[in-house]
Amino acid sequence: MSRLFFSREHHPHTWKKLFLVHHWPVTVCKMSENDCKDPPKYWTIHGLWPDKVDECNRTWHFNVTEIKDLLPDMRQYWPDVLHSSPNRTQFWKHEWEKHGTCATTVESLNSQKKYFGRTLALYQKLDLNSCLLKVGIKPSSTYYQMTAIKEALTSVYGVTPKIQCLPPEEGEEVQTIGQIEFCFTKELELRNCTQSEAESYVMPNNWHFGPEELSVCNDTLTYYPEQVQFYN
Numbered sequence: 648m649s650r651l652f653f654s655r656e657h658h659p660h661t662w663k664k665l666f667l668v669h670h671w672p673v674t675v676c677k678m679s680e681n682d683c684k685d686p687p688k689y690w691t692i693h694g695l696w697p698d699k700v701d702e703c704n705r706t707w708h709f710n711v712t713e714i715k716d717l718l719p720d721m722r723q724y725w726p727d728v729l730h731s732s733p734n735r736t737q738f739w740k741h742e743w744e745k746h747g748t749c750a751t752t753v754e755s756l757n758s759q760k761k762y763f764g765r766t767l768a769l770y771q772k773l774d775l776n777s778c779l780l781k782v783g784i785k786p787s788s789t790y791y792q793m794t795a796i797k798e799a800l801t802s803v804y805g806v807t808p809k810i811q812c813l814p815p816e817e818g819e820e821v822q823t824i825g826q827i828e829f830c831f832t833k834e835l836e837l838r839n840c841t842q843s844e845a846e847s848y849v850m851p852n853n854w855h856f857g858p859e860e861l862s863v864c865n866d867t868l869t870y871y872p873e874q875v876q877f878y879n
Contacts, residue, residue: 821867
C-alpha cells in the first residue's frame with residue numbers, strides 16, 4: 648500500500664505531545680551506581696520526549712558537529728550528570744536516537760540542530776530553577792508537601808506538570824523529588840500533563856541508572872536534597 652494512504656493516526660511513529668524533562672542531578676546521582684561526583688546544584692535537561700514512540704529512525708545517527716555551536720549551552724544545561732567528562736557525547740547520542748528521531752516529524756524539530764537548539768530554548772524560557780526559588784522552594788534538609796510544590800508550579804506556569812519521585816529507600820521516611828516534566832503541543836505551546844494521559848504511557852527511564860525507579864510522586868512529604876546521600 649502506498650504511504651499516501653497510510654492513516655497517520657495508526658502510524659507507529661505518531662505522537663501528540665512532547666515532554667520537556669528536567670531532572671535534579673543530586674537525585675540522579677543517588678539513583679546511579681556509577682561514580683557521580685559533584686553534580687550540578689540546578690535542574691538540568693534530561694530530554695525532549697515525544698509521547699508513545701521511540702527510536703523512530705535507527706539510520707539517522709547522532710553527529711556532534713551538527714550542534715557544535717550549541718556545545719557551551721549543552722554542557723551547562725544538558726550535561727551527562729553521571730559522567731563528568733566535558734567531551735563525552737554518549738548521553739546526547741542516546742537522547743537523539745531514542746527521542747529526537749521521533750520529534751523530527753515536526754518541522755521546528757526536524758534536524759539535530761533544531762531538536763537540541765529548541766530544547767535548550769524551551770528550557771531557558773521555562774527557567775524552572777529561578778521559578779522554584781521565587782516561590783520559596785529550594786533544596787533543603789526539611790521536607791515539602793508535594794501538593795505545595797504542584798500548586799506553586801501551576802500558579803507560575805498556568806499548567807499542571809508531571810512530577811516524579813524516588814520512593815523511600817531503607818532508612819528513609821519520605822520520597823525524593825527526581826524529575827519535573829512539562830508538556831508541550833506539537834506547536835511547542837505549554838499544555839497540561841493530564842494525569843490520565845501521563846499514566847497511560849510509562850515513559851522509559853533507562854539511561855544507565857541503578858535499580859531504583861522514578862514514579863509519579865504521591866501527595867505526601869517530599870525530600871528535595873541538597874547533596875547526595877547514600878545509604879548502605
